[in-house]
Amino acid sequence: xxxxxxxxxPMNLTLKVWRQKNSQAAGTLxxxxxxxxxxxxxxLEMMDVLNEDLLLKGIDPVAFDHDCREGICGMCSxxxxxxxxxxxxxxxxxxxxxxKFSDGDTITIEPWRAGPFPVLKDLCTDRSAxxxxxxxxxxxxxxxxxxxxxxEIPIPKNIADKAxxxxxxxxxxxxxxxxxxxxxxxxxxxxxxxxxxxxxGKVERKTRVENMVAQMxxxxxxxxxxIGSCAAECPVGISLENIAMLNREYINASFTSENx
Amino acid sequence: xxxFSKTFSSSIGRKLVVAVTGLFLCSFLVVHLIGNLQLFxxxxxxxxxxxxxxxxxxxxxxxxxxxxxxGFVFHIYQSLYLNRKNNSVxxxxxxxxxxxxxxxxxxRSMGLLGTVILLFLIIHLYNFFxxxxxxxxxxxxxxxxGYDDLYSVVVQSFQLWWYVLIYVVxxxxxxxxxxxxxxxxxxxxxxxxxxxxxxxxxxxxxFSIVVPAGFASMPLYFFIQGLLN
Numbered sequence: 001x002x003x004x005x006x007x008x009x010p011m012n013l014t015l016k017v018w019r020q021k022n023s024q025a026a027g028t029l030x031x032x033x034x035x036x037x038x039x040x041x042x043x044l045e046m047m048d049v050l051n052e053d054l055l056l057k058g059i060d061p062v063a064f065d066h067d068c069r070e071g072i073c074g075m076c077s078x079x080x081x082x083x084x085x086x087x088x089x090x091x092x093x094x095x096x097x098x099x100k101f102s103d104g105d106t107i108t109i110e111p112w113r114a115g116p117f118p119v120l121k122d123l124c125t126d127r128s129a130x131x132x133x134x135x136x137x138x139x140x141x142x143x144x145x146x147x148x149x150x151x152e153i154p155i156p157k158n159i160a161d162k163a164x165x166x167x168x169x170x171x172x173x174x175x176x177x178x179x180x181x182x183x184x185x186x187x188x189x190x191x192x193x194x195x196x197x198x199x200x201g202k203v204e205r206k207t208r209v210e211n212m213v214a215q216m217x218x219x220x221x222x223x224x225x226x227i228g229s230c231a232a233e234c235p236v237g238i239s240l241e242n243i244a245m246l247n248r249e250y251i252n253a254s255f256t257s258e259n260x
Numbered sequence: 261x262x263x264f265s266k267t268f269s270s271s272i273g274r275k276l277v278v279a280v281t282g283l284f285l286c287s288f289l290v291v292h293l294i295g296n297l298q299l300f301x302x303x304x305x306x307x308x309x310x311x312x313x314x315x316x317x318x319x320x321x322x323x324x325x326x327x328x329x330x331g332f333v334f335h336i337y338q339s340l341y342l343n344r345k346n347n348s349v350x351x352x353x354x355x356x357x358x359x360x361x362x363x364x365x366x367x368r369s370m371g372l373l374g375t376v377i378l379l380f381l382i383i384h385l386y387n388f389f390x391x392x393x394x395x396x397x398x399x400x401x402x403x404x405x406g407y408d409d410l411y412s413v414v415v416q417s418f419q420l421w422w423y424v425l426i427y428v429v430x431x432x433x434x435x436x437x438x439x440x441x442x443x444x445x446x447x448x449x450x451x452x453x454x455x456x457x458x459x460x461x462x463x464x465x466x467f468s469i470v471v472p473a474g475f476a477s478m479p480l481y482f483f484i485q486g487l488l489n
Contacts, residue, residue: 115350217271
């Protein structure tokens, strides 16, 4: 199963995987031995191999979220050896490769843990709470029509860059998973600041931040204590600055918006 | 719910209260430290006793004392509220977690550090504030006027090694609390800027070392002096 690289020796690993039948059932960590894993495999390919093994043994395969496997969709998750998306910084689980592990390693794999992210099955969690925050105000209301000319609305380069950096959030929920408080502030701040910085987003600026923060609290996420573990674990490098901007936006909106 | 109570019962609103009161309490630390530096004056405690008398009787100071108490109450109440809420979010803990790979211990332990500081505060207030205000310390004559001899209370208290130890441990906790808290307060207020944030963080680190070290130097000074005599 090893790749073409002569240096890549196949590895034998011990996996401790969270198994949970459904959202109501209590889960446990099950131990599985897995053999001949190529260091060139991605983490999710290793999970595929595990599932093939389990199927052959007549065991229910492990359910885990994944989609694009290119690090852009935000569907994969997994808390690997105590870290959201595993030990490597700035990558999603699907972009984590087995070469980051060594032969004989024990790898503990758990789902995202947060009240607003209930476990559906095994490693799959329901992250629709983030969708509802987004739906509470993470949009702009404009009439569709002809395509506007490029650069019709002047936006300074540095602002466009910052807004784009915030817009790279893939809504995977690693920030919530890594946060000691289970706070969704980094996610919400990326969505709020992205639109607050751009002219098109300024129309609904105040109402947006009020509604999105209200929804964030309603979903039961914790409060941010500026620890910074979210930004450290974020696979796309959303900056903590966005949280300061969200605070600024929220304070400003609370005291100056027309919403009584 | 009115917009006001809605704002201050939101997670960000509550943090705002913690941040504002936290910075206010930082300003108190500075005043308290500067005033207490008079303990080091070698005049047998005359200036410290006069200063203590002023602090206990001046109407502006007495009013600020109430504001200070409210600052503590709001800071502690909101922090406890948020801490309890935050601790309840993750109902099933991780079997294997490595927070040390992505954050500082002090940042994650603000509740614990705050509790240590609060316990210290109770001991500290009982020993000095309570005795100064409601106790009967010995009187001392300074230039013809009688003053409560609080200087001697301070000197005697710091002859006990375990009492000095309590103070030093509490100041270490305060330092770690400030190390996160000072710059974090600015972040919560939304005050983040390329030009100023690095300076705020550097000053916060400086503040978190110098202020607790200044406070810790007092019990250590009198303890060592007691050993030498």
